[in-house]
Amino acid sequence: MTGSNGTTARDVDWLVAGLAGDVPGVREVVLVSSDGLMLASARGPEAAGAAGDAEEQLGAIVSGLVALAEGTSRVLDMGAVRQEIVTMAEGYVVAMSISDGSCLGVHAGGSADLGVIAYQMTSFVRRAGHVLTPALRAQMHQDRGGGRVGS
Template structure:
């Protein structure tokens, strides 16, 4: 990826979508990505992941974030920056975004986690810039509408 985000006069949900699609399309081993709000709502997802599974993943991410924050509090470790779960056939990587949202990524077992983490940092930076209050409201409204249909 040559740039973490494209220039835009004003941010829109399309910018967030563009970032996720580009990330999943260009980062080897990345299968799915979801943007999860600080309250556990799936705000955006990469193509190929249906709404139900994306919502389930968002709920898992929210729960894991709570566990990570509890550990950080118990041992005075500070804010959670990243969560990594290694499984036999894949990985779950969760990265903090500036507004309290999370970028969650499912990878293959063979994905180079250094490359994935580096590209996730770039996407998180781009999403952080694109996720204005207006864009966040629009994404959450769209997510709520999808859940109610």
């Protein structure tokens, strides 16, 4: 299935895998649809342990963070939410909403450069955000079939 500008699910998968593999400190990247369905995921070279349900859990976390931030913004009348960052003792979770309601999330280790991650996530959203049409998202979900990108 092809989105606008000839973009396919494989192109978006490639972008997700690139974000996971090319940005130092990134452990995992997820792309989740607005209804919480996993569209794509990839593990970075610094990912620890077996995958298990980690991708689904991270997808749910990212979806929840984005929803909470957007609800907070509405209540406080603060305008559009740009990014959510959770800082923990040993790492970060960074989430961004995409214009169609999808969410991009990154799990990174404590040594990761948040500026680089934020820049790369913003670049991803600019490149892929406008092509994530309902038809392309449906195809990505169907293609995923429980599999994993970049493994």
